Amino acid sequence: MSKKKIEDLDLYGILDIQITATEVEIKKAYRKKALQCHPDKNPDDPKAAETFHELSNALEILTDTAARAAYDKVLRAKAAAKLRHQELDSKRQKLKEDLERREREAGSNVNLTDEQKLAAEIARLQKEGSRLLQEEQQRVKEEIQRTKKRLNEPVWDSSLNRLKISWKADKNDESNGGYDESKLRRFLKKYGEIVALIMSSKKKGSALVEFATKEASEMALELEKGLPENPLKLKWVNERPILTTKKDIPVVSSVVTDRDYESLVLTKMRQAAERQRLIEEMLKEEQEKL
Incomplete structure (x- = not known):
C-alpha cells in the first residue's frame, strides 16, 4: 500500500467520483484515469508511478465491500469531527483534545477505533491479494499495448x-x-x-x-x-x-x-x-x- 495513511487520502477524489458511486462506475473511472497516468505512457514523469499506485489503492479498497464500509465510516467520522471542530471555540477545543489524549493514555483501546478497523481491512487485502486489481491493471496494460500497435500500423x-x-x-x-x-x-x-x-x-x-x-x-x-x-x-x-x-x-x-x-x-x-x-x-x- 501507499506510504500515506489511507484515512488521510480522498479515494473518491483520486478517482473523480461521488461517494455514492457504484462498483461499475468505480471500475470505469479507474480505467479512464489509469490509461492516462500509467507509467508505461509517462516514462518521463517521476510521479506517474506514485499516481498510478494511488489509483490502484483506491480501486482495491472501494471495490471491496468491507474495506469500503470501513473507509466510509472513517470519512463520516472525520466529517462529523470537522463540523464539531468548527463549532467549538479554541478553549473548548483544547479541553476536548486534552480529554481525548487522557483517554488514549488511560488505555481506552479495548475496542478497536474506526481507524484501526480500516487498518485491519487493509491488512486483510494485503494478505489476500486483490484479483480484481490485478485484472484491471492487466486490462490497462493490454489497452496501452494495443494503442501502441495501432499507432505503428500503416495508414x-x-x-x-x-x-x-x-x-x-x-x-x-x-x-x-x-x-x-x-x-x-x-x-x-x-x-x-x-x-x-x-x-x-x-x-x-x-x-x-x-x-x-x-x-x-x-x-x-x-x-x-x-x-x-x-x-x-x-x-x-x-x-x-x-x-x-x-x-x-x-x-x-x-x-x-x-x-x-x-x-x-x-x-x-x-x-x-x-x-x-x-x-x-x-x-x-x-x-x-x-
Missing part, C-alpha cells in the same frame, strides 16, 4: 496519394476534349469519396484528384477509362502509393463542445481551401516543367 493519408489525370485536348479546344469538372466527378465518384478535384485552368487535358481511401484510388487507377472516344489516363503523382503511421498524424480530440464547434467548422473550411490551393500549385508546377 492512408490521402494528401500524399493524389492521382494525375490526363486526356487528349488541343489548347484551343473549347470543349477541353469533352471533359469538365462535373463530368470527371461523374466518372470518378463511383469509386468512393472525392476529397478534392482540380482541373488545370491553363493546360487543357489535365487534372488532379484526391480520394479519401486507398481502395478508391486504386480502383479508379485500374478501371476508369472515361469517354471511349477520348480515354482518361490516371497515374500516381508520386509514382507509387505512400503509407504513413498514425503516430505521424496529428491527433485531434474527438470531444467537441458547443463552444468549439463553430471554430472547428471554420478550421475545416480553411483546411479545405488550403488543400485546393496546394493542388492548384502542384498543377501549375507540373505545367511549368513541360
Whole structure:
C-alpha cells in the first residue's frame, strides 16, 4: 500500500467520483484515469508511478465491500469531527483534545477505533491479494499495448496519394476534349469519396484528384477509362502509393463542445481551401516543367 495513511487520502477524489458511486462506475473511472497516468505512457514523469499506485489503492479498497464500509465510516467520522471542530471555540477545543489524549493514555483501546478497523481491512487485502486489481491493471496494460500497435500500423493519408489525370485536348479546344469538372466527378465518384478535384485552368487535358481511401484510388487507377472516344489516363503523382503511421498524424480530440464547434467548422473550411490551393500549385508546377 501507499506510504500515506489511507484515512488521510480522498479515494473518491483520486478517482473523480461521488461517494455514492457504484462498483461499475468505480471500475470505469479507474480505467479512464489509469490509461492516462500509467507509467508505461509517462516514462518521463517521476510521479506517474506514485499516481498510478494511488489509483490502484483506491480501486482495491472501494471495490471491496468491507474495506469500503470501513473507509466510509472513517470519512463520516472525520466529517462529523470537522463540523464539531468548527463549532467549538479554541478553549473548548483544547479541553476536548486534552480529554481525548487522557483517554488514549488511560488505555481506552479495548475496542478497536474506526481507524484501526480500516487498518485491519487493509491488512486483510494485503494478505489476500486483490484479483480484481490485478485484472484491471492487466486490462490497462493490454489497452496501452494495443494503442501502441495501432499507432505503428500503416495508414492512408490521402494528401500524399493524389492521382494525375490526363486526356487528349488541343489548347484551343473549347470543349477541353469533352471533359469538365462535373463530368470527371461523374466518372470518378463511383469509386468512393472525392476529397478534392482540380482541373488545370491553363493546360487543357489535365487534372488532379484526391480520394479519401486507398481502395478508391486504386480502383479508379485500374478501371476508369472515361469517354471511349477520348480515354482518361490516371497515374500516381508520386509514382507509387505512400503509407504513413498514425503516430505521424496529428491527433485531434474527438470531444467537441458547443463552444468549439463553430471554430472547428471554420478550421475545416480553411483546411479545405488550403488543400485546393496546394493542388492548384502542384498543377501549375507540373505545367511549368513541360
